[in-house]
Amino acid sequence: MARIDALVKSGVVNPEGFYTLGGRLAIDFANSYKRIGRDREGIASFDDLLTFMKSHHLLHEDEASDLHMFHFHNPTRCQGVVETLLGLRNSFRSILVDVAAGWPLNPAFLEEVNSRLQDFKSFHRIEPTEEGMALRTVIDEDGPEKLMFPILHDIAAFLTSDHVEKTRACASEDCDLFFVNTSRNGRRRWCSMSTCGNRAKVNAYLKRQEGDA
Numbered sequence: 001m002a003r004i005d006a007l008v009k010s011g012v013v014n015p016e017g018f019y020t021l022g023g024r025l026a027i028d029f030a031n032s033y034k035r036i037g038r039d040r041e042g043i044a045s046f047d048d049l050l051t052f053m054k055s056h057h058l059l060h061e062d063e064a065s066d067l068h069m070f071h072f073h074n075p076t077r078c079q080g081v082v083e084t085l086l087g088l089r090n091s092f093r094s095i096l097v098d099v100a101a102g103w104p105l106n107p108a109f110l111e112e113v114n115s116r117l118q119d120f121k122s123f124h125r126i127e128p129t130e131e132g133m134a135l136r137t138v139i140d141e142d143g144p145e146k147l148m149f150p151i152l153h154d155i156a157a158f159l160t161s162d163h164v165e166k167t168r169a170c171a172s173e174d175c176d177l178f179f180v181n182t183s184r185n186g187r188r189r190w191c192s193m194s195t196c197g198n199r200a201k202v203n204a205y206l207k208r209q210e211g212d213a
Contacts (some may be wrong), residue, residue, distance in 0.1 A: 005038050010194040016055040016161060018042060021192050023180030024163065025056060025154040030093050031177045043086065046071050046078040049147060067144055081144045087132050087152065088112070096178045100169045105159060113156050120149050172196035 007013045014020050017036035022028040032052055035042035043049050050067060053059035059067075071078040095109050121140040126133055137153075139146045157163065163180045170177050170191035177191040190196040 007036060007194065010192065012192045012194050014055045016051050018052055018055055019177060019191075020056075021177070021179055023057075023182060024158060025151065026092070026158040026179050027096075027167070027180055028056065029155075030089060030096055033093075034091065034177070041086075043082065044074070046082055046144070049082050049085065053147055053150075057087050059147070067147075070144060078144045080149060085148060088116070088152075088155075093178075096167055097169070099164050099167050100178065105164070110159065113152060113159070116148065117156060117207075118151055119145070122149075170196055 004013065004015070004017060008015055012019065012021050013036050017038060018028065019031040019034060019036075020028055022031055029052075041048075047068075050059065050064050051129045054061070054064055057092055067078075072202070091112065095106060098104075098106065116181055122137050123140060125136050125138050127136050128134075141149075166181045166186075167179045168179055168188065170179070171189040172191075175196050176190055179191050181188045205211045
């Protein structure tokens with residue numbers, strides 16, 4: 001418990017153990033196969049998906065309650081959403097490997113994202129916020145499929161932004177998390193200095209000590 005509290009304070013994960021260091025939802029989703037405190041897949045079930053969405057402020061508690069009831073009556077359809085998202089995540093991680101290495105985007109993945117976005121009907125609505133008023137996109141879908149939209153939307157927004165060329169893979173050999181490098185000097189190498197960065201510093205120090213011995 002103490003470990004996750006420290007990581008939450010340093011901005012590495014949220015209280016549910018999902019990584020939040022990617023710089024945007026799409027990258028945090030790509031990293032969601034890992035979850036602090038869990039040895040298995042981070043999103044292994046529909047409940048895990050709801051937890052991920054709530055922990056990233058994409059789902060209100062009352063909406064989650066409705067979807068829990070939907071899952072009770074139609075678990076197969078809900079599990080289908082989970083499996084679709086996991087397949088999308090695997091494809092997206094492959095894209096991130098390519099772009100981090102400087103390769104161009106795979107057009108087949110762009111077609112997949114476009115095709116899935118076409119399945120959604122939406123409308124816009126003005127809603128009050130703490131800052132004033134905001135224009136919100138509302139998905140005209142009551143089923144679990146609506147959970148896919150914010151993730152697909154941010155993946156699409158990512159692919160059309162300058163974040164593509166700023167995407168990096170953590171320099172640690174023991175880590176395969178991704179992040180958007182928005183550091184001032186562009187020299188960020190680690191997913192987080194609180195984890196991989198500190199380990200790298202300690203290892204470098206120990207090697208220097210061995211060399212001086």
